[in-house]
Amino acid sequence: MRIIDSHIHLDKYDIVKRKQILKDMEKVQLESLLTVSMNLASSINNYQLSLKDSRIKPAFGFHPEQPLPSDEEVNELLSWMREHRHNMVAIGEVGLPYYLRQENPNIDNSAYIVILERFLTLAKEIEKPVILHAVHDDAPIVCDLLDKHQITRAHFHWFKGDIRTVERMAEKGYRISITPDVCYEREIQELVSAYPLKLMMIETDGPWPFEGVFNGEWTHPGMMHESVRQIASIKGLPIEDVYEALYQNTKDFYHI
Structure with missing residues (x-):
C-alpha cells in the first residue's frame, strides 16, 4: 500500500499544511515526495526543504505558465541547476504555457520553446529525467523536441491530449502521472x-485543489489512495498489484 507523490509543489504550501503533510507521511504510507519548482527562488526553497x-x-x-523570464534569469537558473545537479532527481517542472495562451492568445510560444530547449539540453548533459507540463496541442511539439534532443526519460504530469499523441508517448515509453481527478473526470479515466x-x-500537483469527493478539502497526498482504487477499477486489476506497479514505476524512473 506504499505510495509516492510524483509531482507536488511542496514549497507552495503554507508552513502549517507542509508540516502536516510531513507528519502524516508514515500514517498514509507515503514514502517520498517529488517536489517540483517554479523558478530559481522555488528551486532554492525545495533544495533547502530536502536538506531537512x-x-x-x-x-x-x-x-511555463508564467511570464517569460529574462535571459539573465534563465542563465542564472541554469547555472545554479548545473551546480546543484547532484541534489536534484529531475529537471522540472518545465514545458509550454498552454493555459496562459488560452487567456492571452498573443503570447509567443516560440520564446517558451527556446527556453524549454535549454532545459532539455541540460537534461541530456547531466543525464536527468525531465518533468513536463505539456498538454493538448503542446504535447506533440514537446514530443518532437524530446526526439530532437534524444531525451528518453520524460514524465508528462497531469497529461491531457489526443489519442494519437497518447499512443506516440506510450510507444516511446514516456511516463504519465494521474491526479485525484481520475475519481471524477471522464477524460482522465479514458487516459488511464x-x-x-x-x-x-x-501525483497530487498540490496544493492545486480538486473537486468531486474532494470538494472543499485542501490537497493532501493521502488523497492518492483514492486514485489508486480508481485506477485499479478502470484497469480491472487487483488493487495490490496496482499499488506495487505505481510505486515501483516511480522508484525505477527516478532512481530513488
Whole structure:
C-alpha cells in the first residue's frame, strides 16, 4: 500500500499544511515526495526543504505558465541547476504555457520553446529525467523536441491530449502521472484505460485543489489512495498489484 507523490509543489504550501503533510507521511504510507519548482527562488526553497528531510526529492526548473523570464534569469537558473545537479532527481517542472495562451492568445510560444530547449539540453548533459507540463496541442511539439534532443526519460504530469499523441508517448515509453481527478473526470479515466500501467505514476500537483469527493478539502497526498482504487477499477486489476506497479514505476524512473 506504499505510495509516492510524483509531482507536488511542496514549497507552495503554507508552513502549517507542509508540516502536516510531513507528519502524516508514515500514517498514509507515503514514502517520498517529488517536489517540483517554479523558478530559481522555488528551486532554492525545495533544495533547502530536502536538506531537512530526506523523503523530499527535489526537481529544479521553470514552470511555463508564467511570464517569460529574462535571459539573465534563465542563465542564472541554469547555472545554479548545473551546480546543484547532484541534489536534484529531475529537471522540472518545465514545458509550454498552454493555459496562459488560452487567456492571452498573443503570447509567443516560440520564446517558451527556446527556453524549454535549454532545459532539455541540460537534461541530456547531466543525464536527468525531465518533468513536463505539456498538454493538448503542446504535447506533440514537446514530443518532437524530446526526439530532437534524444531525451528518453520524460514524465508528462497531469497529461491531457489526443489519442494519437497518447499512443506516440506510450510507444516511446514516456511516463504519465494521474491526479485525484481520475475519481471524477471522464477524460482522465479514458487516459488511464488507454495507457499502459507500467508507464504510470500518481501525483497530487498540490496544493492545486480538486473537486468531486474532494470538494472543499485542501490537497493532501493521502488523497492518492483514492486514485489508486480508481485506477485499479478502470484497469480491472487487483488493487495490490496496482499499488506495487505505481510505486515501483516511480522508484525505477527516478532512481530513488
